[in-house]
Amino acid sequence: MQAVVNRKWTLVGYPEGVPDDATFRMEEAPVREPDVGEALLETVWLSVDPYVRGRMSPVKSYVEPMTPGDVICGETVARVLASRDPGLAEGDLVLAPMGWQTHAVFAAEGLHKVDLPVERASLALGLLGMPGLTAYFGLFDVGRPQTGETVLVSGAAGAVGSAVGQMAKIAGCRAMGVAGSDEKVAWLTGDLGFDAALNYREHKDLRAALEPLVPDGVDVFFDNVGGSVSDAALGLINQNARIPICGQIAHYNAKNPPRGPRPFATLLVRRARAQGFIVFDFKERFPEAMAKLREWVEGGRLKTRETVVESIDSAPQAFLGLFSGDNIGKMLVRVAK
């Protein structure tokens, strides 16, 4: 077999502020053949995710930082090109932490077969993957919505946010979304069944704009974004509100610790709870959640949309697009057919 050449994006150094061309370097290298218990993989779908920005920093967050020279991390759906493990066959699709590269050899142990047809395999990186699970546990376990309550979600047209709003409807709640374009708003209310949605870029006084859309106040504020959207939402929370903190994408590229209105007095007078979480804290319950997610996806109660960027060459642009809100639904890079 002729040596396969891997094309990979590596981290040049820790960026300050918004990452740019100097942050990433494309490198090529032949890939060795798999040893016993290993498989040679080809990336088909690469997921780019906001949390990866947190790893491009020397500060330990909830995940270990990357080290300059590392392949940029990311989940993928990959195809087995060659296997020396009895559990994997050529052509199998697997969930693999390949990162931003086209080919690599991985130990078969730790790879998970994707039991979806190839044309739907990208769901394993969206509704039937981490984003779906994040929405599920963040909403139901941290947010604990009750029938008839109002759930407000920021970043509502993202992979997680769009799932949160639909799950809120499944739970019998009013779902309200904040997103960054009129097209996104139309998708949320037109296709996904959100009761209301708002394009935050169109409003200076966000709180005033939101208020009529949540006539009974906000019981669960699912925060993916932070910043001024979060400030506005906090002003509308009800007594005993729950605030799952899932992301703070507005601040991931900040050069200095972000400042803003202090929220603790609001939490106090509303007896509200704000709680950060990450999906891996719920690992033991993934099977339970996945069964629900599948049921809802197959029953048409959970829908998704993908923003697909072609070629590994465009991985940095796809990633940076997350921060300017280029994606509707899940942002993916198609690395191979």
Add this chain to the structure above:
Amino acid sequence: MQAVVNRKWTLVGYPEGVPDDATFRMEEAPVREPDVGEALLETVWLSVDPYVRGRMSPVKSYVEPMTPGDVICGETVARVLASRDPGLAEGDLVLAPMGWQTHAVFAAEGLHKVDLPVERASLALGLLGMPGLTAYFGLFDVGRPQTGETVLVSGAAGAVGSAVGQMAKIAGCRAMGVAGSDEKVAWLTGDLGFDAALNYREHKDLRAALEPLVPDGVDVFFDNVGGSVSDAALGLINQNARIPICGQIAHYNAKNPPRGPRPFATLLVRRARAQGFIVFDFKERFPEAMAKLREWVEGGRLKTRETVVESIDSAPQAFLGLFSGDNIGKMLVRVAK
């Protein structure tokens, strides 16, 4: 019986910023005689509390605002001077929401007899009253400390904070306090058994000063204060930390919504929970808590200290003293012997 003259402090208008002489007016008026089912009361001990500042505002907080002309609100231990209710006898001590006044007629219903000797009756406004209950539910129910964890409390020398630290020790935790004078620090570590305490006024880089005093990080941060103390404490919280938000006294006199470092990213990466609460949410469980508090007080495991200001005339000074940290332990006004 000659008509008793009541001396009362009323609210002139809603203050902006720190209340001053123009906020309060002393008025005198004869008190009517009690009707059937009522009692004439004389205030013995008046509790002044930070939360009252929140009521001196037209904005609805967790309690209804006062209206100009109202007697300033406050809990008291009062003596029955005359009773037309079979349940109350002359000389009885009762817990009564008299506010800042010397005499008033109240319906006997709603008054609670204080079953403490007169020389210890003020405990009903401290360890065996709202502050003790607030510490109990805030620490145990919201903070949920586990043996061996570290509890950091701000406003540690106040009525609530000093109880929180001692309860943390009862729970088998390391107790660390932040207070505003060396005398307070000496009291916390010398008399109350705190493992460490710090005078925040002595340190510019509060986080750096705190860090060596919480070598295992902070698992429960009981926040009475907000502001820079809160910012520093947040920087030291561990994964899965709990933050009961009990007060934000640093901000109660702010003219504009206070701004500062945004805490949600810290809550996210630490998977921490910040939760506002008020003691009345736990009303059904007051008897359970009170039994524990009595046991601990009588067993010498919960100690207190009082800062006593003499005379109803000094109620405004006593109240304002809360915001400059004049009190060690519970701040009380002795209105009658």
